[in-house]
Amino acid sequence: MQAIGCNDPTVPWHCSPENIVPAPSRAGDPNCVADGGGAFRLAEKRYAGRGEPGMSKRKRRCVDDTDLSHVVDFTHLERNTPENLAQIVEVPLQLKDGAVPSSFGAASPKLYAFKSMEGLYFMPNPFTEAQQRYWIKRCVKDYSVGNPTNLSNLQAIQSGHSTFWSDWKLENMSGLRWSSLGYHYQWTPRVYTEEHRGNFPEDLHGFIQDAASVLGHGDMRPEAAIINYYPHTKSMMGGHLDDAEEAMEKPIVSCSFGNTVIFLIGGRTRDVEPTALFIRSGDIVFMAGHARYCYHGVPKMMAGTSPDFLCTFNPETEADSQNWCPELSEYMKDARVNMNVRQVRKVAREMICCSSRLSDE
Ligand SMILES: O=C(O)CCC(=O)C(=O)O
Numbered sequence: 001m002q003a004i005g006c007n008d009p010t011v012p013w014h015c016s017p018e019n020i021v022p023a024p025s026r027a028g029d030p031n032c033v034a035d036g037g038g039a040f041r042l043a044e045k046r047y048a049g050r051g052e053p054g055m056s057k058r059k060r061r062c063v064d065d066t067d068l069s070h071v072v073d074f075t076h077l078e079r080n081t082p083e084n085l086a087q088i089v090e091v092p093l094q095l096k097d098g099a100v101p102s103s104f105g106a107a108s109p110k111l112y113a114f115k116s117m118e119g120l121y122f123m124p125n126p127f128t129e130a131q132q133r134y135w136i137k138r139c140v141k142d143y144s145v146g147n148p149t150n151l152s153n154l155q156a157i158q159s160g161h162s163t164f165w166s167d168w169k170l171e172n173m174s175g176l177r178w179s180s181l182g183y184h185y186q187w188t189p190r191v192y193t194e195e196h197r198g199n200f201p202e203d204l205h206g207f208i209q210d211a212a213s214v215l216g217h218g219d220m221r222p223e224a225a226i227i228n229y230y231p232h233t234k235s236m237m238g239g240h241l242d243d244a245e246e247a248m249e250k251p252i253v254s255c256s257f258g259n260t261v262i263f264l265i266g267g268r269t270r271d272v273e274p275t276a277l278f279i280r281s282g283d284i285v286f287m288a289g290h291a292r293y294c295y296h297g298v299p300k301m302m303a304g305t306s307p308d309f310l311c312t313f314n315p316e317t318e319a320d321s322q323n324w325c326p327e328l329s330e331y332m333k334d335a336r337v338n339m340n341v342r343q344v345r346k347v348a349r350e351m352i353c354c355s356s357r358l359s360d361e
Contacts, residue, residue, distance in 0.1 A: 038271035040239045040264065044299040047262045047276060048236065066300075071262055071276040074112050075124040075283070087115045093214040101210035105131050111214060117275055119289025120265060121215055121251075125282025129309045130323070132282050136257045136310065137323045138203065139227045139337045144179045168327050173335075174231040183224035183344045190244050192224060192344045194352050200225070208341045211253050215286055220250045223344040230301055230336040233259065239270060239297035242287075247343040251288035254340035257281050258332050260305035265296040281307050306332050 049066055073079045077088065091111045093100070100109060105128030112122045127135070182200035183192040205222050212220040224245070228237065242252060256279050263285065266274030274295065279285060287296070313329040 039273040040266045040270035043274050047299040073278050074122040089113050094216045103207045103210040119291035121286035123284040127282045133323045143227050176229045179227045181225040208253050221343045222341045225341045228338040232334045233301045233303040237298040239295045245342050245344050246346045250343040251286045254285045256338045258306045258336035260302045261298045262300040
């Protein structure tokens with residue numbers, strides 16, 4: 001993963017809008033442009049509400065009326081411009097035995113492609129409310145620190161061995177930015193190695209195989225997950241490429257929960273004008289084919305757009321709930337959680353070492 005800007009190794013590519021700076025020029029790296037951003041960078045600024053180049057400071061402060069009419073909306077097709085609508089095509093799901101996988105609770109999930117972005121597929125929320133809550137709970141409570149093989153920047157802010165749940169405070173949660181499962185991507189050398197590898201959760205493995213199968217990638221082996229936590233509406237992710245996996249022919253499956261965001265996907269360099277999409281709670285984005293090699297990022301989260309069922313907890317009816325609690329509903333009022341999963345190796349490798357030593361590093 002290659003980030004624009006962020007120099008803090010504990011926050012590899014989650015940059016607050018203030019922190020985003022043009023990428024340093026890396027001679028010989030075809031993904032880097034000397035001018036530090038091009039069309040992608042300008043679109044990020046525009047959607048982050050930071051205005052157009054040359055705009056006065058006063059004007060920049062009031063640009064949250066950014067024109068969103070060109071943002072592609074796969075959930076409400078009727079809201080698209082005629083130009084965007086002409087680009088959207090529904091793609092039949094590839095179903096084994098004609099059945100929609102049970103991982104998707106929705107009666108008939110739909111899958112869309114966008115003609116000018118080969119390899120990008122979008123499935124508007126196929127989950128039931130209970131399924132969304134289940135995955136949020138897994139990401140926030142279990143995948144963050146519960147799994148001892150996780151490498152998470154939360155560890156850096158934890159004191160001693162206390163866990164997030166035994167010491168729950170909303171302020172602690174705002175420090176939670178990412179966690180990795182399976183192969184732990186190493187941000188600085190930009191590699192996956194056998195020494196930095198933990199177990200991959202079975203439930204996530206099964207779900208991702210189901211999801212990839214509707215795209216015709218039923219043979220995908222989920223080997224690395226990055227869970228991204230966007231704790232408040234200023235959280236965003238700078239444009240980057242995910243190109244460190246050997247198995248680039250396999251899709252990235254990316255599921256999001258909580259607040260709505262604007263997602264940008266451009267081209268192989270930052271000079272390509274990106275397409276902007278809305279991603280809402282429960283939506284799944286697949287990046288395959290050409291899209292797998294394209295810059296993408298999240299410049300903007302929309303405040304107050306997390307669905308009501310994620311922002312509430314009813315002690316009378318939900319006290320026994322395994323998957324929900326007041327702390328999660330509090331967190332999800334402002335947050336977004338994204339879990340995105342990749343196959344790393346072309347050929348499966350046995351786990352040769354236990355990455356528990358990572359927790360001692
Ligand atoms: O949060 C998202 O939707 C994007 C995540 C992403 O691009 C990544 O983790 O590489």
